């Protein structure tokens with residue numbers, strides 16, 4: 001029989017992150033969101049707890065945990081606040097992972113200690129104004145000239161690229177006809193221009209930027225892995241990243257459920273608590289049931305990855321399911337809050353806004369269906 005109990009180590013991760021999120025993030029989440037303010041202090045505290053480089057081995061400054069621990073941590077952060085959670089998840093899965101997976105030993109020694117310890121942040125620049133779901137349609141070019149890559153092009157919606165502690169962005173670029181490669185561009189490089197923070201519906205305390213490269217020159221050795229492997233590399237990065245976005249969908253759904261459950265115990269109408277109405281009970285029952293199913297999917301995808309087994313289909317399924325589930329649960333939870341849920345003082349209004357991007361980022365719902373269909377041999 002499969003063992004459905006989490007290990008003591010996994011339970012400890014959950015307890016530690018939950019306590020931190022409730023004690024430190026919850027009290028400031030509404031203010032950070034309202035002021036569109038990046039959570040520098042919280043990132044420093046998360047770094048202290050070893051949560052900024054969880055799956056990176058200790059020899060490079062990370063915590064050396066498995067993927068399941070990381071997924072649980074992201075779930076618990078998102079239960080309270082998505083801006084903080086995406087800052088951690090994008091830094092880990094998108095920013096740091098390409099250097100760990102594809103970097104030379106020298107590149108790893110150079111970048112990972114600062115990134116995995118959380119002293120610095122990293123970003124991954126795949127999306128372009130004309131290349132979103134069709135990420136292979138990248139137009140950014142890098143030409144090898146006199147021992148350096150000269151980069152021209154633009155990226156959009158890039159998380160963690162422009163904070164005061166951002167160290168670098170790994171970008172995909174055309175290094176030849178039909179040849180995509182990944183290059184590391186350090187912040188502060190001449191010709192690498194970062195926009196003001198983009199204004200958005202949700203994730204308002206997270207950092208999202210447009211990047212432009214205008215004759216931006218980086219050393220030849222900033223190429224990540226073999227030339228021409230960029231397409232394969234970013235697909236691998238997205239497969240792993242989907243587990244963390246799925247964990248965000250799960251965490252957001254759990255957070256929305258918890259808020260609805262608590263509110264249903266406080267609010268009285270028609271002379272009784274609204275939790276006594278069967279319509280509310282059935283909603284909560286549906287939410288709890290679907291969240292339970294989602295948790296199994298997310299943890300299984302993480303477990304498969306940890307076992308070294310194929311996980312891409314399961315990660316896409318978990319991401320698709322939790323994206324749509326979190327949509328339903330955030331909506332039902334706000335409904336249970338009535339008009340109060342529409343007010344900024346109530347956390348559910350922030351969770352409702354933060355939810356939508358979970359059906360778009362790291363592959364839209366449609367793209368997940370395309371990935372799943374491909375795995376089904378269609």
Ligand SMILES: Cc1cc2nc3c(=O)[nH]c(=O)nc-3n(C[C@H](O)[C@H](O)[C@H](O)COP(=O)(O)OP(=O)(O)OC[C@H]3O[C@@H](n4cnc5c(N)ncnc54)[C@H](O)[C@@H]3O)c2cc1C
Pocket residue numbers: 090094123124125126127131132133134156157158159160200203208357360361362363364365366367
């Ligand atoms: C807040 C935020 C943070 C982000 N962070 C990052 C980041 O750190 N790094 C990064 O590289 N990117 C990042 N992104 C970009 C994100 O991954 C893209 O927005 C996403 O992949 C979709 O691309 P697009 O927005 O261009 O939409 P499009 O690809 O233009 O899609 C528009 C619509 O068409 C649909 N569609 C497209 N192709 C098909 C098809 N073949 N079949 C059916 N339907 C289709 C889509 O599903 C969607 O509904 C971020 C985005 C946001 C909003």
